[in-house]
Amino acid sequence: MKQLMLGNEAVARGLYEAGCAFVSSYPGTPSTEITECAAKYPEIYAEWAPNEKVAIEAAFGAAMGGKRSFCGMKHVGLNVAADPLFTIAYTGINAGLIVGVADDAGMHSSQNEQDSRNYAKAAKVPMLEPSDSAEGLAFAKLAYEISEQFDTPVLLKMCTRVAHSQSIVEPAGRVEVSQKPYVKDPPKYIMMPGFAKKRHPVVEARLQALAEYAETAPCNRWERGTERKLGIITSSTCYQYVREVCGEDVSVLKLGMIWPLPKRLLTDFAASVDRVVVVEELDGFVEDYCKTIGLQVEGKNLFSNIDELSQNKVAAGLGLPVPEGKALDAAIPARPPVMCAGCPHRGLYYTLKKLKLNVIGDIGCYTLGAVAPLNAVDSVICMGASVSGIHGFNKAHNGATEKNTVAVIGDSTFMHSGMTGLVNIAYNDSHSTVIILDNSITGMTGHQQNPTTGFNLKGDPAAKVDLEALCRALGINRVRVVDPYDLAQCETAIKEELAADEASVIISRRPCALLKYVKHKPPLHVDSDKCKSCKMCMQIGCPAISFTDGKAKIDNTLCTGCGVCRQLCKFGALQED
Amino acid sequence: MKTKNIMIVGVGGQGSLLASKLLGKLLLTRGYDVKVSEVHGMSQRGGSVVTYVRYGERVCSPVIDEGEADFIVSFELLEAARWTKFLRPGGKIVTNTQNINPMPVITGAAEYPAELVKKMEEAGIDVDAFDALSLAEKAGSSKAVNLVLMGRLSKYFDFSEAEWMQAIDASVPAKFKEMNERAFALGADA
Numbered sequence: 206m207k208q209l210m211l212g213n214e215a216v217a218r219g220l221y222e223a224g225c226a227f228v229s230s231y232p233g234t235p236s237t238e239i240t241e242c243a244a245k246y247p248e249i250y251a252e253w254a255p256n257e258k259v260a261i262e263a264a265f266g267a268a269m270g271g272k273r274s275f276c277g278m279k280h281v282g283l284n285v286a287a288d289p290l291f292t293i294a295y296t297g298i299n300a301g302l303i304v305g306v307a308d309d310a311g312m313h314s315s316q317n318e319q320d321s322r323n324y325a326k327a328a329k330v331p332m333l334e335p336s337d338s339a340e341g342l343a344f345a346k347l348a349y350e351i352s353e354q355f356d357t358p359v360l361l362k363m364c365t366r367v368a369h370s371q372s373i374v375e376p377a378g379r380v381e382v383s384q385k386p387y388v389k390d391p392p393k394y395i396m397m398p399g400f401a402k403k404r405h406p407v408v409e410a411r412l413q414a415l416a417e418y419a420e421t422a423p424c425n426r427w428e429r430g431t432e433r434k435l436g437i438i439t440s441s442t443c444y445q446y447v448r449e450v451c452g453e454d455v456s457v458l459k460l461g462m463i464w465p466l467p468k469r470l471l472t473d474f475a476a477s478v479d480r481v482v483v484v485e486e487l488d489g490f491v492e493d494y495c496k497t498i499g500l501q502v503e504g505k506n507l508f509s510n511i512d513e514l515s516q517n518k519v520a521a522g523l524g525l526p527v528p529e530g531k532a533l534d535a536a537i538p539a540r541p542p543v544m545c546a547g548c549p550h551r552g553l554y555y556t557l558k559k560l561k562l563n564v565i566g567d568i569g570c571y572t573l574g575a576v577a578p579l580n581a582v583d584s585v586i587c588m589g590a591s592v593s594g595i596h597g598f599n600k601a602h603n604g605a606t607e608k609n610t611v612a613v614i615g616d617s618t619f620m621h622s623g624m625t626g627l628v629n630i631a632y633n634d635s636h637s638t639v640i641i642l643d644n645s646i647t648g649m650t651g652h653q654q655n656p657t658t659g660f661n662l663k664g665d666p667a668a669k670v671d672l673e674a675l676c677r678a679l680g681i682n683r684v685r686v687v688d689p690y691d692l693a694q695c696e697t698a699i700k701e702e703l704a705a706d707e708a709s710v711i712i713s714r715r716p717c718a719l720l721k722y723v724k725h726k727p728p729l730h731v732d733s734d735k736c737k738s739c740k741m742c743m744q745i746g747c748p749a750i751s752f753t754d755g756k757a758k759i760d761n762t763l764c765t766g767c768g769v770c771r772q773l774c775k776f777g778a779l780q781e782d
Numbered sequence: 783m784k785t786k787n788i789m790i791v792g793v794g795g796q797g798s799l800l801a802s803k804l805l806g807k808l809l810l811t812r813g814y815d816v817k818v819s820e821v822h823g824m825s826q827r828g829g830s831v832v833t834y835v836r837y838g839e840r841v842c843s844p845v846i847d848e849g850e851a852d853f854i855v856s857f858e859l860l861e862a863a864r865w866t867k868f869l870r871p872g873g874k875i876v877t878n879t880q881n882i883n884p885m886p887v888i889t890g891a892a893e894y895p896a897e898l899v900k901k902m903e904e905a906g907i908d909v910d911a912f913d914a915l916s917l918a919e920k921a922g923s924s925k926a927v928n929l930v931l932m933g934r935l936s937k938y939f940d941f942s943e944a945e946w947m948q949a950i951d952a953s954v955p956a957k958f959k960e961m962n963e964r965a966f967a968l969g970a971d972a
Contacts, residue, residue: 207810208810209806209807209810209816209818211820234822235822237822238822313821314822337817337844366819366844366845367844369819369820369821369822370817370818370819370820370844370845371806371816371817371818371819371820372816372817372818372841372844373810373815373816442843442844445842445843445844446842446843448842449842449843515843515845515847516842516843516845516847516850517847517848517849527849528847528848528849528850528870529848529849530848530849530850530851530866530867530868530869530870531866531867531869531905531906531907532866532867533863533866533867533898533901533902533905533907534901534905535863535895535898535901536892536893536895537860537863537864537895538860538884538886538887538891538892538893538894538895539830539884539886539892540793540828540829540830540860540861540864540884540885541829541884541885541886542794542827542828542829543827543828543829543885544827544828545827545828570827573827576885577885577886577889577891578885578889651822740890743888743889743890746885746888746889748828748885748888750888751883751887751888752888752890762924
């Protein structure tokens, strides 16, 4: 039956139908729902791994063990998983292995806008790129066929607009695939130099075979136009924009397999039209390839390699009419994302700001501590970079900054790649102060479990990492826990740990206010007679507090009664019921 | 037929995903090709959010671009004003008149613009502005603003009440069904 399905859900459906039996992933927008949806099928074992490197290695182990496997991640996650990916390309697989990667052109929820297609080329593995949900489902199944036919991992590349759009799919049933026997094969699976040297030619020959496959693969589709004046080469969501703005007269070569590229098909297509334009988001990946094989094509001269494309941008690039709308002649204030009312990070960040500290930040909801009015973060790079970064920062100042600099990192991010940075602090002896913002969940990506929460992806109880014991075991002697709702306690702890002549970890512990099991207190109320309009309560950027007629006002529907603002009011105007 | 475009805009957490889910189901039962584009991740955290619903014979792009929207359904007044550029000439804005201050207004760095409905009308925009929040509260919950807005939108479509009810029942949890149906009816009668 036809139904609307999110692109990511459709990929999960494709995995299910193809007999996938093992999924290991790390959450990351816009990839997360593939794994969440796959986990709903009882036939699929699915887990959150601590990071993408662990996930892809686990998925490889399962594939080598004979079961069709998958691991999913966002584009920057593939950087973390790149090390195993490049060598799994050498060993090949046993049962099929798909690596799902979701790019975020436009950076809706990311720290950079890298183009994952470059990884397919660099790692010498095939990459499929669906353009809607139906292809998401179909390509997931196709990817397993290619994976097993050519003994290779296959990259399945999504982007925000394909991953997070619903379009029509027609699901089918699951085809069970029997587990392939595992046969010991050291020259194939042990990548030490003697064996790896023999595998590299295998990889190159496989790539040739895949390129030949791509020439006639049905996923590369030539939609012949009625005229020969213009031909467009495109893929993914850009194909949809092209089809939106170009009529039947334009020929389109729609690539479903983005690596390796079909040399003869591209050449024949280019010869069939007077002008060839490549429409692709971010890098001129296909364009550059076309030029290396001597084709005259246009692309990045018409379309920016910055930001995502859209139908209007494609129309403008092709010189077609662009619809215009009327902006209102009024100053419309921006509405940036904010920390939620009751967010446990708020009180902690207020204290960091009050103490005028350098704050080496990390990836998560708490990145929002960087925006007004808190403005409390100095740097954000990638998962784990706070804990590693503070060490180098303090060493660069010969320890002088150890008294006024902290690193902040979330519980899930600490599990992902903060631990190794902490080992470095202990081992190479900087007296750094690391604050773990433990809100008992992976928040930003929409509440996923992680090794510190005590539950697994399927919601079953699981082993729970004891953060205090872990930090001590890694070589940190000073480990203490604070409640971020208690401003005085936070301030004392931070001052004492900064003053200490050794490294310390402060665990700021309070579950995310949006978690269903978290009980909120009644909203606070304002005693208007006591309110002196000092606006101290406005310094924490709580969306539940505003000023009306010169007095503080609490939004009852938002306030969780956390009481952080009450501790700031010197006049006792903010009161609990 | 030409592809029709409905934008649903609001503030993260207001429930616009349910509205787009409901519209998607409704349009699918009529046999249209449908695409619904959602917002996930960081911008959900109290930020400005936008969802696109497109339907027709063959829908290609999952997003709506400037100058293309037939309808902009807005959960909040400032958000209606923010996205007017996406309205096509002759398009219509259906908006809740509720004001939710964004952080720059809360901190005093900016002001919430006054008389936005009047400004939109003066700019020649066809605006249907009404207090959906009060109607939602009357129906039983401030969270039912989405169904009040859907009720209001239904006045501009030729779907039968039975078709809407079927889509509502398929989109909301059974225990909130009656309240949501009440909210829809209040929006449709307003």
